[in-house]
Amino acid sequence: MVRSKGEDAAALRQLMARTEQARERPLRVLFSTRQRMVRGSFVVLGKKCGKAGCVCRRGQLHPTRYLWASEQGRTRMVYVSAAQAAAVKAGAERYQRFRRARAELVKLSARTVALADRLQQALTDALAVTVAGQKEEGGGGEGRTSSGGRASHRR
Numbered sequence: 001m002v003r004s005k006g007e008d009a010a011a012l013r014q015l016m017a018r019t020e021q022a023r024e025r026p027l028r029v030l031f032s033t034r035q036r037m038v039r040g041s042f043v044v045l046g047k048k049c050g051k052a053g054c055v056c057r058r059g060q061l062h063p064t065r066y067l068w069a070s071e072q073g074r075t076r077m078v079y080v081s082a083a084q085a086a087a088v089k090a091g092a093e094r095y096q097r098f099r100r101a102r103a104e105l106v107k108l109s110a111r112t113v114a115l116a117d118r119l120q121q122a123l124t125d126a127l128a129v130t131v132a133g134q135k136e137e138g139g140g141g142e143g144r145t146s147s148g149g150r151a152s153h154r155r
């Protein structure tokens with residue numbers, strides 16, 4: 001058997017354990033979200049009204065609330081009334097927080113899988129098998145390493 005001269009398995013296990021522990025925080029965000037969410041981002045933009053002589057004509061724009069959301073690849077901006085503002089803002093913030101936590105979970109999951117692959121490599125030995133048709137290295141006296149006769153006597 002050819003022992004892999006790879007990474008330190010213990011160190012990799014430790015890294016994996018730490019990565020899994022880090023899932024706690026984003027998971028808590030997902031589990032603790034109980035109220036309804038609003039998909040999109042709440043934004044306040046300065047707008048000009050149509051009235052002649054209004055202060056907005058001199059640069060004092062009217063703060064106007066919108067919900068930005070992408071739909072089928074296109075960005076949509078929906079007007080939010082003053083009455084809706086607080087609820088929409090809170091709902092959108094919950095949504096953003098939820099999405100960030102989800103993205104964090106995706107990142108951590110990918111890291112765990114990558115670490116699992118490295119751990120597998122660190123723990124796996126390769127059998128030195130002579131494959132049919134493959135030239136043996138060295139050509140030295142010890143003979144073939146494969147146990148079965150099937151592959152080794154073909155040529």
Ligand SMILES: [Zn+2]
Nearest residue numbers: 048049054056
């Ligand atoms: Zn105005």
